[in-house]
Amino acid sequence: MRRESILAFILLTCALATVAGAAAVDLSVVWNKTYGKPGANDSAYSIIQIPGDRGYVFSGETESFGAGEADAWVVDLSRSGDERWNRTYGDRGMDTARSVINTSDGNYLFVGAFTYIMGEDRKDTDVLVVKFSPTGDIIWNETFGGPEDNATAYAVAETADRGYIVAGKTAFWGEPDTDALVIKLNRSGSEEWSRTFGEPGLNDTAYAVVAAPSGDIGIAGSTESFGAFAADAFVQKIDSSGNETWNVTFGGAENDTARSIVLAPDGGFVFAGSYMSRTASGRTDDDALVVRMRPDGKVAWNWTYGNADENESAESIIATRDGGYLFAGRTGESPLDNDAWIVKLDGEGAVEGDLTIGGRNPGDRAASVIQTTASEYVFAGTFNSTKKGGTPDTDAWVVKLATKPKTVIKPPAKPPKPPNVCPGQCPPPTPKPPVTQKPQTGSIGDLVWNDTNKNGIQDKGENGIKGVGVELLGSDGKTVVKQTKTDSRGTYLFSGLQPGEYYIEF
Known part of the structure; x- marks a missing residue:
């Protein structure tokens, strides 16, 4: 096993300006819509495009609908963002759908958490996996955990054998520390194997997973057990049987994490998350973090993105059709006072363009993003709709974006000469001698x-x-x-x- 740490001083920082040499693009809003009832808290955590460009499906959690405190929630949208149907899944407790994917057989699958009410003073949370049809009907559903464990799933991917790989966290009931959790399922939802890693008394979580056609799997998240400092971002590569190929950690002296991971063209990985530093005054500052890794776990490049007086995080990253990347997350003066933030990168991590969007209330964020056409993207997240003096009210939020090349005005080849400046009155110009005309031949x-x-x-x-x-x-x-x-x-x-x-x- 090999573990490496990348410390703060070798991370490259990119402010919110396009980098020289990168193409420039403008991002604009095509439409944006919210979903939920007034006075309730609703969120969208993941979004997919329906095959054939027939619309979108997002997953999340809702207090507006369902039977419990909050239910796992799936909503089907038209191409213009209009709701066609919504389904809730859950019972009396807090249930959620954290990640949704298309499956190769034309259906959908989401993972999240299901809470059992064990008594007045005890609740038990298990990993929830639900496969459902294009009309929202359940094909099968499974939970994984047990009465002595609390487990949650944050991400899922379909594997090369048409099974599924689930990433999340687990903890013994009543214990504060968590272990990263990975579960391999067959196509019917039965467990084939599971792995946990972490040290007692420390917190480790797997937030993201990606499966390669070769059968290899990439896991990304946060670890206190194997990093160099407080909490570090980690990426782990495992084979189809769950055996570790390599495990690398990234971070500085503060808390860092990886939230999303995608495949790179060479078979490596690109992950996105957040990197925390501390200012001279002692205040912590979060920046978005993106790292490109080669297939052997070596770093190809790594950048942080943000401004010194703001906190930024990348919650979701995708590989774009032009060979670059785009991440979605948040930016604001504090982790709670933020807006959704979308940043387009080229293939080397240089900024091509960015867009900040949000309302007057704090807490707006983008949690998941997809590319729908060569020049259009859709993100899903949470929008704070709380009225002044009213009860907390957040809605699921979906925004469609368009990109186009930015017009760059080129400076003149030679700048104009400045006028002469004289103290007082300038003397009259010296007349030029007459030009002697050459005789014609x-x-x-x-x-x-x-x-x-x-x-x-x-x-x-x-x-x-x-x-x-x-x-x-x-x-x-x-x-x-x-x-x-x-x-x-x-x-x-x-x-x-x-x-x-x-x-x-x-």
Whole structure:
């Protein structure tokens, strides 16, 4: 097993400006809509596109609908964001749907948490996995955990064998520390194997998972057990049987985490999350973190993104069709006072464009993002709709975005010269001397031919004569000014002649 730590001083920082050499794009809102009832708290955590561009499905949790404190929630939307149906899944406790995916058989699957009410003073949370049809009907559902454990799933991916890999966390009931949890399911939802990792008394969580066509699996999250400092971001590569290939941690002296992971073109991974630093005054500052990793776990590049006076986080990252990346998350003056934030990157992590969107209340954020066409994206998250003086009210939030190349005005090739500045009154300009005009010159030339009929006209068949000596005489008819011979066509030419009177002699 190999573990590495990347410390703060080698992380590259990118402020909110496009990097030289990166293409520039404008991001704009096509439409944005919220879902939920007034006075209730609702959130969207994950979104997918329905195959064939027939709309979207998001998953989350709702207090507006359902039977319990909060229920797992799935909503089907049209391409314009209008609700077509919504379903809740749960019982009396707090239940949630954290991640939803398309399955290869044309259905959908979500993972999250289901809470059992064990008594007045005891609740038990298990991993919840539900496979459902395009109309929201349950095909099968399973829970994983037990009465002595509290477990939650945050992410799921379909594997090469058409099973599923689930990532989350687990803890013994009543214990504060958590272990990262990975569960492999077959296509029917039965467990094939599970793995946990973490040290007693410390917290570890797997927030994201991605499955490669080769069968390899990437897990990303946060660890206190294996990092260098408080909590570090980690990425673990395992094979299809759950055996670890490598495990790498990233971070500085504060708390860092990985929230999302995707495949890179070379078979490596790109993950996104947050990196925390501490200012000279002692205040902590979060920046969004994106790291590109090679297949062997070595770092290809890593960047942080943000401003010194704000807190940023990347909650979801995708590989875009143009070979770059786009992440969605939050930005604001504090972790609680924030807006949704979308940032487009090129293939090397340079910023191509970004967009901040939110309302007047704190707490708006983007949790999941997808690309729907070559130039359009959709993100899902949470919007704070609380009225002034009213009860807390958050809604699920879905926003469609469009991108287009940004028009860049090029500066002139040479900047204009500044005007002369004189103390007091400037002296009159010195007049330029008059320009002496050069005399115009002329040329004299003609053709020497064999005038067989002696009519003075070159008739057909009367060709030029080569090599005839020609003299240019001055105005006196005697002085030779220039000499030449006719060329192969019988022509001659005297050029560069000053104005005057000349004679030609053969």
